[in-house]
Amino acid sequence: MILLGSSEEKRGKTMNDYEQFIANIKRKTGIDLSQYKEAQMKRRLTSLYEKKGCQSFAEYFHLLNEDMNLLNEFLDRMTINVSEFYRNPGRWKVLEKRILPRLLASNKKLKVWSAGCSTGEEPYTVAMMLSRYIPLTGLSILATDLDENALQKAKRGVYSERSVAEVPTLERQRFFTKEGEFYTVNEKLKRTIIFKKLDLLAEPFDTNVDLIICRNVMIYFTEEAKDTLYQKFNAALKPGGVLFVGSTEQIFNPKQYGFETEDTFFYRKIEQ
Known part of the structure; x- marks a missing residue:
């Protein structure tokens, strides 16, 4: 578990890191992740970047920007594909x-x-x-x-x-x-x-x-x-x-x- 700390300064940096990531993704892909519920989206993104060994959203975006396969994997994970025939x-x-x-x-x-x-x-x-x-x-x-x-x-x-x-x-x-x-x-x-x-x-x-x-x-x-x-x-x-x-x-x-x-x-x- 990554502890974000309790200071206002650290929370502000974390929020800025996330907001910058959202802006970067929108410029690169045209997808506006800010339209999705923030708490759910941040949890999913944090889990993704931790699995890739990253310590921040900025570091994760750098990886995505350099590796098209990784970017495609990211886009695939961002969409919810739970479905079945005659669901409900x-x-x-x-x-x-x-x-x-x-x-x-x-x-x-x-x-x-x-x-x-x-x-x-x-x-x-x-x-x-x-x-x-x-x-x-x-x-x-x-x-x-x-x-x-x-x-x-x-x-x-x-x-x-x-x-x-x-x-x-x-x-x-x-x-x-x-x-x-x-x-x-x-x-x-x-x-x-x-x-x-x-x-x-x-x-x-x-x-x-x-x-x-x-x-x-x-x-x-x-x-x-x-x-x-x-x-x-x-x-x-x-x-x-x-x-x-x-x-x-x-x-x-x-x-x-x-x-x-x-x-x-x-x-x-x-x-x-």
Whole structure:
């Protein structure tokens, strides 16, 4: 354990060291780590630089600046890639039985966006679910994430048995090929997804979207960053479109952002 000391001077230096690191990373990569909750981010970063034998954020940035492989490893660790198919299945059942039928009643070519798609389980889940209503050839789902390594894994579509545990048997037989201990998504399902790198906090969004799924992403952001995202998501949706968030991301005042609650963790854009 590194003891930071108790003096105001030492605490000030530590804070300046961290703030300078954040500024350096933003200049080098365009990623603004200050938008993430500081206590969580500092813990993760401190653990990372200690494992590399560094004594400060400045020393760690020097390593990252000199070694592209180390920088890529750092970026991979900064993003949260915990995912599985049909994560929290009860909420997916609501999407299947209540939300999708309403959206499809007025439009059979839905514009769907998986924001913060991680390694792909979420957009593939949506595609399988939509295939119960419309042919695969009629599907086109945008899936974005900040982590290029995660996106590459998503494009490969190879998953462990644990990841596909909640996939219904019929879907598993229809959309996956089992190879040893792993399951590979078939090409027909892969073709329904467009994977793309996107920084939710810094880049513009598409518009006229019917369904945005952004689950277990915003819990890592500051309140100010969340406010910005909710407003951007609302602007991206069609009137009546839906934002589907994670089980720890309930919006307590949805009207503030132009939403109304359609079901738990589902928010409909208010039609003007």
